[in-house]
Amino acid sequence: MKSPKEQSLHTRRDFLRTSVLGGALAYTVPLFLEKTFLCLDTMAAASPGQITTGKDGTILVVLQLAGGNDGINTLVPFGDDAYYKARPKIALPKADILRISDYAGLHPKLTGIHDLYSQGHLGMIQGVGYPNPNRSHFRSTEIWQTASDADRNVAEGWLGRYFDNCCQGSDPSSVGVAIGGQTPQAFASSTPKGVAFSNPEQFRYMSEAASDPNSADMFMRQMNQPTDANHSSLSENSGGSIGMLSGPSDNDGSTVEFLQRTALGAEMSSDKILAITRKTKSTVDYPASQLGNSLNLVARLIAGGLPTRVYYVSQGGFDTHANQLPSHERLMNDLSTATSSFVQDLKAQGNFNRVLMISFSEFGRRVSENASGGTDHGAAAPLFVMGGGVKPGLYGNYPSLTDLHDGDLKFSTDFRSVYATALEKWLGAPSEMVLGKKYPLLPFI
Amino acid sequence: MFSPLPEKLWDRNLAAHLLDRAGFGGTPADIDSLVLMGPGKAVDSFIHADDDGDLFPKPQMLMPAERLVYKQREKAATTEEQRREIRKELGNEEYTSMLNLRLWWLNRMRYTAAPLQEKATLFWHGHFATSNAKVNDSYMMWQQNETLRRYALGKFPDMLKAMSRDPAMIRWLDLGQSRKDHPNENFAREVMELFSLGEGHYTEKDIQESAKAFTGYRIDYQTGYFRFQEKDFDPGTKTFFDKSGPFTGDDIIDAIVAQPQCARFIGKKLWVFFVSENPPEETITGIAELLLSNGYDIGATLATIFSSADFYSPHAVHHQIKSPVQWIMQTTKMLEIPLPDARVLENSLAALGQVVFAPPNVKGWDGGRAWISASSLLYRYNMAAYLLSGKARILGGGNTKTAIIPLETIAPASVRSGSDQLLDHLSFRLFNYPLQTKDRATYLTYLEKHPVPYSNDTVRDLMQIMMSTPDYQLT
Numbered sequence: 001m002k003s004p005k006e007q008s009l010h011t012r013r014d015f016l017r018t019s020v021l022g023g024a025l026a027y028t029v030p031l032f033l034e035k036t037f038l039c040l041d042t043m044a045a046a047s048p049g050q051i052t053t054g055k056d057g058t059i060l061v062v063l064q065l066a067g068g069n070d071g072i073n074t075l076v077p078f079g080d081d082a083y084y085k086a087r088p089k090i091a092l093p094k095a096d097i098l099r100i101s102d103y104a105g106l107h108p109k110l111t112g113i114h115d116l117y118s119q120g121h122l123g124m125i126q127g128v129g130y131p132n133p134n135r136s137h138f139r140s141t142e143i144w145q146t147a148s149d150a151d152r153n154v155a156e157g158w159l160g161r162y163f164d165n166c167c168q169g170s171d172p173s174s175v176g177v178a179i180g181g182q183t184p185q186a187f188a189s190s191t192p193k194g195v196a197f198s199n200p201e202q203f204r205y206m207s208e209a210a211s212d213p214n215s216a217d218m219f220m221r222q223m224n225q226p227t228d229a230n231h232s233s234l235s236e237n238s239g240g241s242i243g244m245l246s247g248p249s250d251n252d253g254s255t256v257e258f259l260q261r262t263a264l265g266a267e268m269s270s271d272k273i274l275a276i277t278r279k280t281k282s283t284v285d286y287p288a289s290q291l292g293n294s295l296n297l298v299a300r301l302i303a304g305g306l307p308t309r310v311y312y313v314s315q316g317g318f319d320t321h322a323n324q325l326p327s328h329e330r331l332m333n334d335l336s337t338a339t340s341s342f343v344q345d346l347k348a349q350g351n352f353n354r355v356l357m358i359s360f361s362e363f364g365r366r367v368s369e370n371a372s373g374g375t376d377h378g379a380a381a382p383l384f385v386m387g388g389g390v391k392p393g394l395y396g397n398y399p400s401l402t403d404l405h406d407g408d409l410k411f412s413t414d415f416r417s418v419y420a421t422a423l424e425k426w427l428g429a430p431s432e433m434v435l436g437k438k439y440p441l442l443p444f445i
Numbered sequence: 446m447f448s449p450l451p452e453k454l455w456d457r458n459l460a461a462h463l464l465d466r467a468g469f470g471g472t473p474a475d476i477d478s479l480v481l482m483g484p485g486k487a488v489d490s491f492i493h494a495d496d497d498g499d500l501f502p503k504p505q506m507l508m509p510a511e512r513l514v515y516k517q518r519e520k521a522a523t524t525e526e527q528r529r530e531i532r533k534e535l536g537n538e539e540y541t542s543m544l545n546l547r548l549w550w551l552n553r554m555r556y557t558a559a560p561l562q563e564k565a566t567l568f569w570h571g572h573f574a575t576s577n578a579k580v581n582d583s584y585m586m587w588q589q590n591e592t593l594r595r596y597a598l599g600k601f602p603d604m605l606k607a608m609s610r611d612p613a614m615i616r617w618l619d620l621g622q623s624r625k626d627h628p629n630e631n632f633a634r635e636v637m638e639l640f641s642l643g644e645g646h647y648t649e650k651d652i653q654e655s656a657k658a659f660t661g662y663r664i665d666y667q668t669g670y671f672r673f674q675e676k677d678f679d680p681g682t683k684t685f686f687d688k689s690g691p692f693t694g695d696d697i698i699d700a701i702v703a704q705p706q707c708a709r710f711i712g713k714k715l716w717v718f719f720v721s722e723n724p725p726e727e728t729i730t731g732i733a734e735l736l737l738s739n740g741y742d743i744g745a746t747l748a749t750i751f752s753s754a755d756f757y758s759p760h761a762v763h764h765q766i767k768s769p770v771q772w773i774m775q776t777t778k779m780l781e782i783p784l785p786d787a788r789v790l791e792n793s794l795a796a797l798g799q800v801v802f803a804p805p806n807v808k809g810w811d812g813g814r815a816w817i818s819a820s821s822l823l824y825r826y827n828m829a830a831y832l833l834s835g836k837a838r839i840l841g842g843g844n845t846k847t848a849i850i851p852l853e854t855i856a857p858a859s860v861r862s863g864s865d866q867l868l869d870h871l872s873f874r875l876f877n878y879p880l881q882t883k884d885r886a887t888y889l890t891y892l893e894k895h896p897v898p899y900s901n902d903t904v905r906d907l908m909q910i911m912m913s914t915p916d917y918q919l920t
Contacts, residue, residue, distance in 0.1 A: 066806070136634065138808045139644050183818045197820035199840075202796065205823055206837040209830035210909050211902040219891050220826070220913045223884065255764060258814055259822065259915030266819035321619040321631055371627030372619060377634075406649060 058389070058426050061298060061311045061357040062159070062186065065335070067318030068137065070328060071364035071381025072409075074110070075124055075398075079103035082401035086368045090325050090375070100124065104398055109332035112340030113384070120392045121343070122384065123444040125418060127399040129380030129411025133363065137319070137377075140362040145185040147416050147435055158419055158434060159310055160189030165433045176310035177273075177301060179294035184312050194310070195269045200277040200297070204270045224263035276304030284345040287337045291315040295342040303349045309427060318361060322372035335359075339386065346388075353388030356426045356445070358418065366407050380411035383418060385444050389426065395444055417442055446731035447753035454757070455484045461877035462762045465920045466719055467491040467751055468560030470775035473874055488751045492598065492744050494559035501557070504549035506584050507535075507542040509669035542583040547802055548787055550590060554774055555784055565597035565743065566590065567770060568718050570801065573608055573640065574809035575617040577802045584669055585613040586802050598744035601711060601736070602702045605640060609694050610671040612664040618807075620662045624677035628656035633697075639808055641701045643710045647686075654683040659694045702741060708733035711741070719750060721761040722813050728755065763878040766816050767920045769797035772825060775920065776832060776912075779874055781855070782848035785832065792841035796824045817918070829912035833905050852901045855908075861899045864892040871904075875911050877920070884916065 073090065077083045078097045097105035098114040104126075106114050116122040132150040134140045143150055147158035156164075159176055176194035178184050183196040197203040210216030280300040286292035294313040301308065315335060320328050339357070346352040364381025380399055399409035420431035420439040432438050450459070460479035464471050468491065479487040515535040522528045554563045570593055577586050589611050596604035608614050609632070615621045623629035633656035637647045661678030664671065683692045686700050701707055712732035716724045724732075732746065739745050750756050767775060773793070777784055784790055794800050798821055804810055830837035835847035860870040868888050872880050880888070891910065895903045911917060 134644075135649075136638050136644055137806060138638070183815075195820070196818040198796075202827075202840060203820050203823060205913070206827045206830055206839075209827075209834045209836035210906045211834075212906055215891070215894070216906055216909055216913075219887065219910045222887055223910060223914045223916075255766060255814070255919065256915050259766075259817060259918055262817055262819055262822050263915065266823050269819060270823065321629065322622060370622075370629060371624065372622035372629065374619070376630055 056354060057307070057309055058428075059302060059309050059311065059351075059355045060422055060427060061313065061355060063357055063359040064184070064312070064314040065318050065331075065359055065361040066141070066314055066316045067320075067361070068140075068363045068365060068377055069318045069331075069361035069381065070320060070324065070375050071361070071378075072367065072375075072401075073324075073328060074107050074332065075100075075104050075126065075382040076107060077104050077398055077401060080401055082367075086401060088369070089373050090369045100394060104394065107329075107332045109329055110336045112336040112343075113386075115340065116343060116386055117392060121388060121390055122386050122392055123390045124394050125383045125385065125413055125442065125444065126394060126396040127380045127409060127412035128360075128383045128396075128415050128418065129363075129409075130414055130416070131411075133379035133405075133408065133411070135363060135377035135379070137362055142185060144360055144362055144415060146188075147419055157184065157186035157188040159186045159194075159312070161434045162310070162423060162427070162429055163187070163194065164189050166427070166429045175269075175308055176312060177298070177306070177308045178312035179297055180312075180314055184314070186312065194312075195265060195273070197273075198294075200270075200273050203266075204274055205267065221267065224260055224267070226257065226260040226264060272306065273301065276301055276306055280304040282345050283348050284341050286341040286345075287334060289315075289334045289338060291334055292338040292341065295338050296345070299342055299345040299349070302346065302351050302355070320365070320374050321370065321376060322374040324374040343386070356385065356387040356389060356422060358422060359384040359386075360415065360418075364409060367401055367404060367409065368407065379405065379408035381409070383415070385418070389445055391444055395442060413442070414439060421445060446727075446734065447749055447755060449752050450484055450754045450757050452484055455487075456480065457873070458762065458878060459484075459757050460487060462757060463487055463491070463751060465771075465775065465877060466564075466756075466765075467747075468564055469554055469771060470778050470877070470920070472778065472781060475778075476877070484752060488748055491561040491751065492748045494561065496562070497558050501549065501553045504545040504587065505542070506546060506587060507538050508584060509666060511538075512582070512584075513666065539581065539583060543577055543586070543802065544787065544791065546583045546587050546590075547791070547800075548784075550801060551770075551773075551784055551790065554770070555777060561747070562594060562597055565747070566594045567801070568715070569593040569597055569604070571718075571804060571809040571812075572714065573614065574804040574807055575613050576804050580613045580616050582613070582616070583802075585616065585664075588669065589613040590802075596743075598747065599742070601741035601743060602698060605636070605698050605702065606695055608640070609636070609659065609698065610662065612669060612671060615662055615664055615671070620659060621664055623656065623660050623662065625657075625660050625679040628653075628660050628679065630656045632656070632659055635807055636698075637701060641707045641710060642704060643706070646704070646706045646710075651685055654685050655692075655697045657681065657683050658685070658692045658697045662694065705733060705737065708736040708741070712736050712746075715743070715746065715750070717812070719747065720756055721758075721764060763876070763919050765920050766813055766918055768810070768812060768816060769794055769799035769821075770801065771920060772797070772828075772918070776829065780832060781851050782832065785847065786841070786845040788841035789831070789839065789845055793824070793828055793839060796840055797821050797828075822918070825918060826913035829917070830909050833909050833912070850905065852904055856899070856904045858898065861904070862897045864889050864897075867892065867899055867904070867907075871908065871911065875908065876916055878916075881916075884914075 073092060076092055076097050078094045079102050084091045092108065096108040098108060098110060099105040100117065113122060130143065130150060134143060134150050145157050146154040148154035163176065176187055178187060178194060178196040180196055180198055183194065187194045205217065205220060207213040207217035207220065277297070277300050280303045282296055282299055286296040291313065298311045298313060315331065317327065317331055343352065346355055360383055361381060363378055365375035365378040370376055396413050399412060403410065416435050417439040420435055421442045421444065423429040423431040423434055424441055425445040457476055457480055461476045464476055464479060482490065515531060519528050519531045522531060557563050573593070575589055577583065580586055592607050592611055596607060618632040618635055619629045620632040630652050634652045637651070638644050657679040661674045662671070663674045680691055682689050685692060685697060688700070709729055713724060713729050716728060716732055735746050735749060773784065798816060799810060824839070827837045827839050831839045831842055832847060833850060855874060856867060856870060860866045868885065888907065888911070891907060892899070
């Protein structure tokens with residue numbers, strides 16, 4: 001057995017040997033980048049064509065339902081008259097509900113997700129939320145992304161802190177991949193971690209545009225080499241960054257250094273990711289939606305053996321204030337079919353048992369419908385956990401539809417218990433270091 | 446609080462800083478004309494620029510009357526098939542309409558002689574963050590854009606009132622369905638959280654009460670304008686910020702802007718957008734005092750900011766990450782080329798994360814470092830290569846023609862026989878800022894490998910390298 005240190009030196013050498021950057025960087029890697037390297041070198045060391053086996057590390061896929069999903073019309077309390085009373089226009093007919101129990105069942109369009117339940121791969125955690133719920137998209141998303149208390153502003157994301165705490169030592173292969181244009185705040189950390197892209201073919205430097213591509217490529221790389229942290233002439237004000245919370249924190253050196261690190265990470269990961277996605281094809285059809293494309297891409301990266309352990313995807317459009325029935329139905333259908341394809345794909349690859357997917361939304365919606373046939377911002381909501389390692393079933397109790405807090409469901413499970421469970425029981429990471437305190441673990445794994 | 450910049454410090458770098466931040470950059474000639482004016486007149490030329498709106502006639506859009514015809518046809522249709530067909534037709538027209546509108550605004554930013562007006566309009570667009578993704582009516586989006594432009598350098602309270610009556614906003618935040626017996630809280634919440642005070646400066650009760658005051662606000666679909674529907678308005682007593690009365694929406698806005706926190710919130714946002722991130726406490730206080738004393742006069746406030754020594758501080762100059770729109774404007778102006786092909790523009794702004802008329806959510810664009818991900822940074826580099834040679838395969842770029850870069854103007858023969866000369870010349874045009882010693886050495890190494898006088902290929906390749914750097918992302 002190699003010690004963690006030896007192993008990282010070894011993989012680092014591998015990286016420098018195999019990297020597209022060649023030797024150019026070997027003598028200029030500044031110390032502060034070491035941690036980033038420990039993350040990225042493992043990516044470079046893995047063979048792109050390698051088909052992973054069930055013995056490889058577990059993977060977490062976080063799925064954000066952006067805009068505040070109506071949890072009540074997702075996991076429907078059809079056994080409660082109060083549901084039909086509160087929602088005369090938008091309550092879903094009892095007969096159409098995909099039953100889980102005599103009280104609750106899934107939205108009629110969630111057939112694929114219901115199948116997952118029947119096969120024993122779906123957990124539904126009821127009444128998830130946090131104390132003093134905030135009904136602003138911005139703030140509540142931030143609370144979920146940073147796993148902070150409602151009355152505290154935290155700049156780093158919960159996954160960013162996981163990368164910081166666990167992306168070194170014996171198992172450094174924990175960098176994250178977000179599918180989408182912007183890095184989610186959940187990834188924000190003191191050093192750049194993870195990559196974000198929506199299309200791998202655009203995720204590379206096109207030096208061929210120059211009349212002398214080789215020289216353009218070489219000098220571009222040289223111009224993007226990180227300088228020493230002390231080298232920059234001015235470092236930024238490093239006050240608290242309220243208002244800019246979704247960007248990385250500012251105590252992170254100058255903007256130039258931030259850009260340099262981003263460029264370096266981009267160069268290294270683009271090569272690896274392209275090699276995989278060009279080689280790997282899905283055998284399964286996905287819906288032609290953004291979520292379908294994103295999950296397809298994640299499946300190919302997993303199949304191609306990218307050692308990333310955290311993926312982040314999102315589906316938007318859940319802010320259904322008016323005329324919500326048709327739009328929510330479309331969203332549920334997309335969610336269900338895309339998830340279903342993803343699961344089939346992973347099963348065909350033999351990777352299904354390695355993957356845990358957690359869905360979340362910044363809040364649920366009010367129990368009562370509004371006058372516009374929609375629902376306003378609410379609080380607690382159910383959350384799905386899916387995967388080969390999930391113990392199926394309903395967790396917790398459905399919150400009362402009549403004993404409300406400001407017109408909203410009361411939460412019974414803190415969302416950080418879900419995070420803690422995923423960290424401890426799935427990724428094997430110490431959750432207290434990441435979340436700042438111990439949260440009770442849930443039995444869904 | 447804000448001491449003016451000493452006139453003797455005024456030089457090309459500082460004039461360029463003003464041009465970049467109060468507008469969208471320009472050529473060395475543009476910068477030199479600001480240098481000649483001196484700081485006072487230069488700032489004035491932005492604040493009091495003549496409105497040249499007549500040069501940008503209203504874009505070709507689907508008008509309210511035409512939209513009504515579609516609606517009537519849909520009503521009259523007898524089968525679901527026909528209705529679908531009509532809706533599809535309408536959708537296509539609306540799509541084209543939106544493309545026209547977006548191109549219209551981007552070209553206005555690119556060519557206007559009143560760039561601060563457009564820059565401030567872009568600021569307010571990010572502030573009010575209304576997206577056509579929900580509004581789905583380009584004519585309404587255009588109206589809102591004109592309203593933002595009208596008040597961009599005017600008084601903020603007037604703008605806030607105008608926005609509460611703005612059809613696109615009414616649809617965006619569901620105000621159109623809010624009525625006496627069922628007030629919709631969305632607008633009431635966002636008007637405080639996002640538009641004026643920020644999270645934590647009001648209670649849930651304030652939201653519920655003020656929502657009653659904004660009832661009865663409607664869109665007139667005949668004209669596309671605002672109308673007030675008296676019968677849906679709640680004339681009853683509301684308790685807001687510890688005062689009670691039969692408040693109207695305008696009364697609520699007056700009460701909001703009277704809060705010192707509103708001036709702090711708006712002041713900080715202005716500073717972050719135009720000057721630098723993380724302003725110190727005393728700066729926020731200073732700008733808030735200014736806003737409260739001049740009745741939230743945005744033009745006057747910006748004039749003070751642009752004249753202040755703080756605006757030209759080394760912490761501000763060349764320390765802001767260009768937004769995607771800023772990147773495209775500064776780049777095309779600097780290269781003296783028109784905006785790229787509409788398809789390229791459309792796709793690129795999406796890839797870079799800033800589609801105007803479609804901000805990502807109610808809080809607008811985060812800005813700063815959030816503009817930069819590994820992929821958006823690579824895209825910027827490739828976009829530069831595409832604009833320079835047409836050869837990078839960026840989104841939507843297939844079979845498009847790129848403008849010919851006037852390399853003889855950008856690097857005239859007189860600067861092509863010495864590496865230092867060429868580098869000084871190019872770096873001022875590209876960066877508006879002196880090169881760091883280390884960067885300079887690398888560029889010189891590149892030039893040493895090429896024969897003098899430097900060919901167009903050498904100049905273009907060097908520019909591609911210079912634009913594929915962290916340095917080029919800053920303004």
